[in-house]
Amino acid sequence: MSSGKILVAQGGGPTAVINQSLVGVVLEARRFGEVRRVYGARHGVRGIVDEDFVDLTQETSHNLELVGATPSSALGSTRDKPDRAYCHEIFKVLRAHEIEHFFYIGGNDSSDTVRIVSEEARAANYPLRAIHIPKTIDNDLVGSDHTPGFPSAARFVAQAFAGANLDNAALPGIYVGVVMGRHAGFLTAASALGKKFPEDGPHLIYLPERVFEIDRFIADVKATYDRLGRCVVAVSEGIHDAAGVPMLARLAKDLERDAHGNVQLSGSGALADLLCEEIKQKLKIKRVRGDTFGYLQRSFIGCVSDVDAREAREVGEKAVQFALWGDRDGSVAIQRTGFYSADYALLPLEAVAGRTRTMEDALIAPSGTDVTDAFRMYLRPLLGSGMPDAYRLRGAVVPKIGR
Amino acid sequence: MSSGKILVAQGGGPTAVINQSLVGVVLEARRFGEVRRVYGARHGVRGIVDEDFVDLTQETSHNLELVGATPSSALGSTRDKPDRAYCHEIFKVLRAHEIEHFFYIGGNDSSDTVRIVSEEARAANYPLRAIHIPKTIDNDLVGSDHTPGFPSAARFVAQAFAGANLDNAALPGIYVGVVMGRHAGFLTAASALGKKFPEDGPHLIYLPERVFEIDRFIADVKATYDRLGRCVVAVSEGIHDAAGVPMLARLAKDLERDAHGNVQLSGSGALADLLCEEIKQKLKIKRVRGDTFGYLQRSFIGCVSDVDAREAREVGEKAVQFALWGDRDGSVAIQRTGFYSADYALLPLEAVAGRTRTMEDALIAPSGTDVTDAFRMYLRPLLGSGMPDAYRLRGAVVPKIGR
Numbered sequence: 001m002s003s004g005k006i007l008v009a010q011g012g013g014p015t016a017v018i019n020q021s022l023v024g025v026v027l028e029a030r031r032f033g034e035v036r037r038v039y040g041a042r043h044g045v046r047g048i049v050d051e052d053f054v055d056l057t058q059e060t061s062h063n064l065e066l067v068g069a070t071p072s073s074a075l076g077s078t079r080d081k082p083d084r085a086y087c088h089e090i091f092k093v094l095r096a097h098e099i100e101h102f103f104y105i106g107g108n109d110s111s112d113t114v115r116i117v118s119e120e121a122r123a124a125n126y127p128l129r130a131i132h133i134p135k136t137i138d139n140d141l142v143g144s145d146h147t148p149g150f151p152s153a154a155r156f157v158a159q160a161f162a163g164a165n166l167d168n169a170a171l172p173g174i175y176v177g178v179v180m181g182r183h184a185g186f187l188t189a190a191s192a193l194g195k196k197f198p199e200d201g202p203h204l205i206y207l208p209e210r211v212f213e214i215d216r217f218i219a220d221v222k223a224t225y226d227r228l229g230r231c232v233v234a235v236s237e238g239i240h241d242a243a244g245v246p247m248l249a250r251l252a253k254d255l256e257r258d259a260h261g262n263v264q265l266s267g268s269g270a271l272a273d274l275l276c277e278e279i280k281q282k283l284k285i286k287r288v289r290g291d292t293f294g295y296l297q298r299s300f301i302g303c304v305s306d307v308d309a310r311e312a313r314e315v316g317e318k319a320v321q322f323a324l325w326g327d328r329d330g331s332v333a334i335q336r337t338g339f340y341s342a343d344y345a346l347l348p349l350e351a352v353a354g355r356t357r358t359m360e361d362a363l364i365a366p367s368g369t370d371v372t373d374a375f376r377m378y379l380r381p382l383l384g385s386g387m388p389d390a391y392r393l394r395g396a397v398v399p400k401i402g403r
Numbered sequence: 404m405s406s407g408k409i410l411v412a413q414g415g416g417p418t419a420v421i422n423q424s425l426v427g428v429v430l431e432a433r434r435f436g437e438v439r440r441v442y443g444a445r446h447g448v449r450g451i452v453d454e455d456f457v458d459l460t461q462e463t464s465h466n467l468e469l470v471g472a473t474p475s476s477a478l479g480s481t482r483d484k485p486d487r488a489y490c491h492e493i494f495k496v497l498r499a500h501e502i503e504h505f506f507y508i509g510g511n512d513s514s515d516t517v518r519i520v521s522e523e524a525r526a527a528n529y530p531l532r533a534i535h536i537p538k539t540i541d542n543d544l545v546g547s548d549h550t551p552g553f554p555s556a557a558r559f560v561a562q563a564f565a566g567a568n569l570d571n572a573a574l575p576g577i578y579v580g581v582v583m584g585r586h587a588g589f590l591t592a593a594s595a596l597g598k599k600f601p602e603d604g605p606h607l608i609y610l611p612e613r614v615f616e617i618d619r620f621i622a623d624v625k626a627t628y629d630r631l632g633r634c635v636v637a638v639s640e641g642i643h644d645a646a647g648v649p650m651l652a653r654l655a656k657d658l659e660r661d662a663h664g665n666v667q668l669s670g671s672g673a674l675a676d677l678l679c680e681e682i683k684q685k686l687k688i689k690r691v692r693g694d695t696f697g698y699l700q701r702s703f704i705g706c707v708s709d710v711d712a713r714e715a716r717e718v719g720e721k722a723v724q725f726a727l728w729g730d731r732d733g734s735v736a737i738q739r740t741g742f743y744s745a746d747y748a749l750l751p752l753e754a755v756a757g758r759t760r761t762m763e764d765a766l767i768a769p770s771g772t773d774v775t776d777a778f779r780m781y782l783r784p785l786l787g788s789g790m791p792d793a794y795r796l797r798g799a800v801v802p803k804i805g806r
Contacts, residue, residue, distance in 0.1 A: 014569070056796070072569030077574050298570070299566035300562060301565040301566040301597075398458050
């Protein structure tokens with residue numbers, strides 16, 4: 001290691017624990033005598049091209065610990081997706097600083113960024129070690145048991161539905177909660193962990209892994225409403241028809257797309273409102289309410305899984321070890337080793353980059369509107385300790401005498 | 404007290420701590436030897452007319468404690484507003500059970516219900532003691548320093564904006580968060596408590612206490628965006644034009660009204676979407692996101708102010724003491740006696756019922772889009788202990804050498 005400088009950056013959507021990974025990199029790197037400086041690029045790869053660096057070596061350990069416990073990306077993020085020309089701009093800067101270690105904390109798109117940068121470095125004969133550190137609330141990285149950030153977002157969703165169910169039981173009607181997740185339904189499925197008693201909601205869960213049919217949806221809601229006098233529904237923002245067209249795209253006039261070509265699904269309450277309108281019109285039910293969890297579910301301060309926080313820290317630490325003790329680029333993955341225990345591996349970037357994991361069939365109930373116990377067993381330990389619990393009155397009935 | 408039976412019920416929108424008041428009534432009533440049975444009416448006054456009672460005397464103390472810590476109304480709620488005929492139906496049932504003590508936990512509308520029932524009882528010469536126990540996330544009861552349920556909802560809003568600000572700082576753009584509150588802006592104003600550093604959001608706060616002008620709004624957003632490259636906005640669902648017409652009413656086709664004649668403002672993302680669309684069109688800013696906090700802010704499980712929980716319990720306890728040791732009907736009010744300390748008083752029902760408190764001028768900044776330090780001093784102690792805090796990197800800049 002010539003210069004003793006390493007570089008870390010954060011890309012894509014923030015999570016509640018992404019700074020744990022950043023802090024894991026910085027503190028672990030300090031243990032290596034050959035690391036003299038740890039630089040952070042502001043706003044992801046964009047900050048490399050702009051040469052917008054901060055010297056994280058000057059941060060106190062105590063402040064780093066506090067930043068680690070703070071949600072969202074402390075270095076800032078970006079949605080930029082580098083092409084070859086962009087990568088050459090990156091190299092110019094890395095070369096000037098003699099930076100030979102690059103750590104990028106991000107999801108699907110960011111892992112693809114690391115892959116491109118790694119390949120371009122090899123093609124340019126630049127001695128770069130590039131490591132992808134996983135992070136995404138979508139839980140859609142191939143090769144990982146789960147991804148840091150998902151458990152805390154899942155905890156938010158489970159707690160939100162536990163509360164929404166209680167609210168809906170007090171003032172009965174239909175409640176539709178729309179959850180993030182373009183292709184993978186893991187986060188929407190987490191709503192099932194908010195359920196305790198058999199009559200609790202969510203009574204219906206709609207995932208992007210299954211085709212969404214509006215008539216079937218209305219019939220499902222009606223059946224639950226007829227049985228219980230109320231219905232709580234969890235819906236993924238990514239639900240789509242048999243042709244793969246998102247339900248939201250059917251009604252939105254101007255579709256916003258990001259640099260990766262994805263239609264913008266979040267940041268609007270349109271899908272919930274559309275579904276509520278359908279229910280009102282078709283079923284003539286008066287009290288129909290829709291909430292879109294939006295950005296609350298990924299950045300709410302004060303709803304973190306301790307298991308998630310620990311693992312997010314550890315993937316950062318392991319990334320530094322893989323980089324400085326190892327001899328290849330790659331993507332850090334979490335592998336489950338017990339109930340509950342995890343270990344970390346370095347996967348080839350090609351095995352992860354640009355691929356999308358969706359929910360396995362064994363996790364989805366045959367009805368298509370519920371999860372299996374396998375999913376509950378999978379998710380429960382990730383939610384961490386101190387999950388709030390709902391209790392109810394046992395309700396001894398008083399005999400009627402008044403009328 | 405002839406029969407030794409007392410009756411308690413819950414009305415209006417649920418809160419995170421309304422069951423603390425219920426449990427306060429039940430456990431305190433058990434200390435009075437003359438109370439033999441504590442009945443709960445399911446779904447508010449509707450449950451009295453339907454004679455749908457549960458015997459809370461049979462609940463274990465331990466289960467009551469657990470229910471107390473569970474959000475939403477454990478007995479169920481209602482939006483029914485009794486008229487004279489409805490009250491006569493109530494009396495028929497109360498008479499049959501020889502119930503002479505009625506405790507109703509609720510907000511504005513519920514206090515009016517208690518007033519009507521109290522007056523009708525007097526007119527019918529029925530010896531009823533009727534006590535209103537306060538609860539509302541809107542904080543809009545006249546005569547109270549604040550209302551149980553508000554502090555926990557305020558804590559949710561503050562935590563949500565603390566997180567939304569961090570998210571918006573990482574991926575800059577415009578963020579609009581819509582908060583509940585028809586006439587009173589207290590809950591929207593609570594967003595200011597999520598702010599720590601001077602550049603943090605919310606940068607603009609729109610309250611129903613001030614006239615909302617869309618052109619002024621766009622200009623405010625533009626000024627902040629020009630200065631910081633981003634803007635976080637808190638908006639009350641109750642914002643209205645100079646004529647008092649809600650902004651939402653200007654765009655909604657079918658206005659839903661409840662039994663109290665109120666236009667339905669919650670349960671739809673329409674207002675946030677409208678405001679975001681205006682910003683996109685007028686300012687040509689690409690990244691504009693809107694969230695509607697909806698039902699999350701009043702029933703989320705696991706976001707409770709310990710101060711709120713304690714006071715909600717105490718208003719229930721005090722209600723029983725006022726009823727059994729006192730000689731008049733009334734509404735229990737929280738009065739501030741220190742920084743921070745509170746005591747309880749019994750106000751005449753006429754002083755509270757049907758009236759609406761809004762934010763005092765001293766709490767709103769002259770700009771009309773921020774709160775004053777007086778508001779921060781007012782709210783901070785109510786949010787309770789263990790508020791999560793946001794930290795940031797100090798960010799020592801690395802000199803540019805690469806280009």
